[in-house]
Amino acid sequence: MAPELIRIATRSSPMALAQVERVRRELAKLFPRTATKVVPVTAYGDRWTGNLAVLGGKAAFTREVDATLLEGDADVAVHCVKDVPGDLPLPEGTVFAAWMRREDPRDALVHPGGLTLDELPSCTRIGTSSVRRAAQLAASHPHLCRVPIRGNVGRRLEKLDEERVDALVLAVCGLDRVGSADRIAQVLPVETMCPPLGAGVLGLQCREGDEPVLSALRALGDPATAREMAAERALLAALRGHCNTPVAGYARAGAEGAVYLHARVFTPDGTTVLRAEETSTADPADLGLSVADALLARGARALIDAIAH
Numbered sequence: 001m002a003p004e005l006i007r008i009a010t011r012s013s014p015m016a017l018a019q020v021e022r023v024r025r026e027l028a029k030l031f032p033r034t035a036t037k038v039v040p041v042t043a044y045g046d047r048w049t050g051n052l053a054v055l056g057g058k059a060a061f062t063r064e065v066d067a068t069l070l071e072g073d074a075d076v077a078v079h080c081v082k083d084v085p086g087d088l089p090l091p092e093g094t095v096f097a098a099w100m101r102r103e104d105p106r107d108a109l110v111h112p113g114g115l116t117l118d119e120l121p122s123c124t125r126i127g128t129s130s131v132r133r134a135a136q137l138a139a140s141h142p143h144l145c146r147v148p149i150r151g152n153v154g155r156r157l158e159k160l161d162e163e164r165v166d167a168l169v170l171a172v173c174g175l176d177r178v179g180s181a182d183r184i185a186q187v188l189p190v191e192t193m194c195p196p197l198g199a200g201v202l203g204l205q206c207r208e209g210d211e212p213v214l215s216a217l218r219a220l221g222d223p224a225t226a227r228e229m230a231a232e233r234a235l236l237a238a239l240r241g242h243c244n245t246p247v248a249g250y251a252r253a254g255a256e257g258a259v260y261l262h263a264r265v266f267t268p269d270g271t272t273v274l275r276a277e278e279t280s281t282a283d284p285a286d287l288g289l290s291v292a293d294a295l296l297a298r299g300a301r302a303l304i305d306a307i308a309h
């Protein structure tokens, strides 16, 4: 029996609020008699304009939303899976009930003149605060200048328009969610810019044992995305990377239960890139562990531990 009301907690950025509207639309289609209410939460990571590592990395975007769930002020928390730390357990008493169908996980170059990454002149100032993006740009385009930038997608686009940077690297689906996909100059191939684990996926978290909500959320889950998240989250947990660890990768669920998983670990300057990939029809979590073992066998532990938290 679907609940009469489902309260949905989310960060209060325009992108996060747009994400919640997708959840509300899909709930309304399946459970027309269930009302939904948005519970906006200002995440510490959204207020903080400094280095995220000081706050413990991505947890800065999820901690307050989780608290709203645990305090009973909301029934669901919607998270961008790429922002959910892989080296920390979920808050006790909560579970991910479902993973929604994956959107485009790739990154995009935003450039006012429409140039591609290869066409950008030397010393072009590219705004990113992602250690993953910075490491890959350093590896593939060392002549470009990486400039730290904070703020939500809209704020970063404003900084670009104010010419505080010359270009941006942002997620395709993040731009799409805020109605700015028209700003994309180039969608970056995963070989050039490998996505973060969990890219393009919304995770629906609720309280353990809240069966009416669990049941409703499970109906929004996508089986292929669930297999990809099982592999990617197992890999991330096995690597125990932290917010300053440049880790990238993606899983692709194929036919007959096969899942392909590709992953990389970089040094922050991009001079060392460890790669591993595997396809399996076994349990996707075991695939994640196997690819993690391959990266660890190639030296990933020493590389991760050498990077300051």
Ligand SMILES: NCc1[nH]cc(CCC(=O)O)c1CC(=O)O
Binding pocket: 080, 081, 082, 083, 153, 169, 170, 171, 172, 173, 174, 198, 199, 200, 201
């Ligand atoms: N912390 C930023 C963030 N968290 C989730 C997304 C959107 C992409 C996604 O859901 O994977 C973004 C924007 C970006 O990386 O450009």
